[in-house]
Amino acid sequence: MRDSESARKSQDDAEVIADRLHSAAIHLLRRLRREDATSGLSAPRLSALSVIVFGGPLTLGELANAEQVRPPTMTRLVSALEDAGLVTREADPEDKRLTRIRATSKGRALLSRGRARRVAALTEEVRALASDERADLARALAILDEVIARLR
Amino acid sequence: MRDSESARKSQDDAEVIADRLHSAAIHLLRRLRREDATSGLSAPRLSALSVIVFGGPLTLGELANAEQVRPPTMTRLVSALEDAGLVTREADPEDKRLTRIRATSKGRALLSRGRARRVAALTEEVRALASDERADLARALAILDEVIARLR
DNA sequence: GCATAATCGTTAGCACAGCTAACGATATTG
DNA sequence: CAATATCGTTAGCTGTGCTAACGATTATGC
Numbered sequence: 001m002r003d004s005e006s007a008r009k010s011q012d013d014a015e016v017i018a019d020r021l022h023s024a025a026i027h028l029l030r031r032l033r034r035e036d037a038t039s040g041l042s043a044p045r046l047s048a049l050s051v052i053v054f055g056g057p058l059t060l061g062e063l064a065n066a067e068q069v070r071p072p073t074m075t076r077l078v079s080a081l082e083d084a085g086l087v088t089r090e091a092d093p094e095d096k097r098l099t100r101i102r103a104t105s106k107g108r109a110l111l112s113r114g115r116a117r118r119v120a121a122l123t124e125e126v127r128a129l130a131s132d133e134r135a136d137l138a139r140a141l142a143i144l145d146e147v148i149a150r151l152r
Numbered sequence: 153m154r155d156s157e158s159a160r161k162s163q164d165d166a167e168v169i170a171d172r173l174h175s176a177a178i179h180l181l182r183r184l185r186r187e188d189a190t191s192g193l194s195a196p197r198l199s200a201l202s203v204i205v206f207g208g209p210l211t212l213g214e215l216a217n218a219e220q221v222r223p224p225t226m227t228r229l230v231s232a233l234e235d236a237g238l239v240t241r242e243a244d245p246e247d248k249r250l251t252r253i254r255a256t257s258k259g260r261a262l263l264s265r266g267r268a269r270r271v272a273a274l275t276e277e278v279r280a281l282a283s284d285e286r287a288d289l290a291r292a293l294a295i296l297d298e299v300i301a302r303l304r
Numbered sequence: 305g306c307a308t309a310a311t312c313g314t315t316a317g318c319a320c321a322g323c324t325a326a327c328g329a330t331a332t333t334g
Numbered sequence: 335c336a337a338t339a340t341c342g343t344t345a346g347c348t349g350t351g352c353t354a355a356c357g358a359t360t361a362t363g364c
Contacts, residue, residue, distance in 0.1 A: 140293075141169065
């Protein structure tokens with residue numbers, strides 16, 4: 001294979017892979033939306049709660065940043081979680097502009113209890129894979145995380 | 153490692169992988185939403201158009217099924233594409249209940265022209281990967297496609 | 305053959321997630 | 335101490351998903 005051909009092919013590959021990633025993400029989320037309903041929380045709310053639980057208390061801005069969402073969007077997500085009694089808002093005594101968001105015990109409980117169930121269907125399918133396939137997937141996810149992080 | 157440990161670990165792995173997949177899909181789509189705006193079409197519309205262009209003329213039901221979406225949702229997606237002059241609806245002469253949806257030349261043009269641009273940022277990052285990383289990703293996508301298909 | 309049942313796509317109406325613009329409250333700075 | 339910057343919220347828009355209900359058409363059963 002000549003160099004120019006090789007270069008073109010690698011370029012096509014990148015495009016095809018990007019396309020397939022895009023499509024896979026769309027279809028995966030459409031499927032999971034349904035399963036998420038079982039735990040009573042939508043995917044974005046669950047994702048935000050997870051960050052709050054595992055990332056300790058955070059300000060709303062930090063949270064919006066972590067979730068790559070604009071502040072008004074995060075305000076609403078947090079309000080929904082607060083209404084459900086899963087997180088609390090408390091004013092920072094140092095800087096009263098800030099709102100610290102903290103998970104309640106109920107929020108932590110829901111997350112650990114729901115962890116198995118909320119992506120149950122997906123977990124089931126992943127579990128059914130051969131171990132080398134699972135390894136491929138895990139390796140790809142590490143790569144993907146970096147790709148996504150670099151997309152800022 | 154004892155068998156029970158091994159079994160538990162593989163179970164945990166499946167759960168962790170499922171979680172990470174979920175999270176990666178959410179964040180990837182949030183990032184790509186912005187890029188899609190460049191081509192003037194949202195991700196779901198682009199995805200539907202792609203199926204129409206490459207899958208030949210389809211009925212609305214077939215399309216909804218292919219995209220794993222309910223008929224009313226697909227009706228609206230198709231209406232938007234039709235308003236943009238990218239697809240046409242035509243009644244089936246055999247069975248007048250059916251609507252055949254076909255891509256216009258404008259629709260085909262947009263897709264091939266926009267292909268590079270619409271996931272440009274993602275393509276860029278994928279292209280920047282080492283070739284073995286790209287291979288990992290491609291292999292994982294094949295596995296992922298099957299996992300998603302089995303999620304029905 | 306004709307009434308009944310099933311199928312297809314649409315409409316209506318709801319919930320939710322994303323965005324920008326604009327605004328008060330608080331901190332920082334000149 | 336006045337002007338400016340930052341933080342979070344509110345208001346209002348667009349878009350995607352759903353279910354329920356409905357007309358139009360086709361298939362079925364008597």
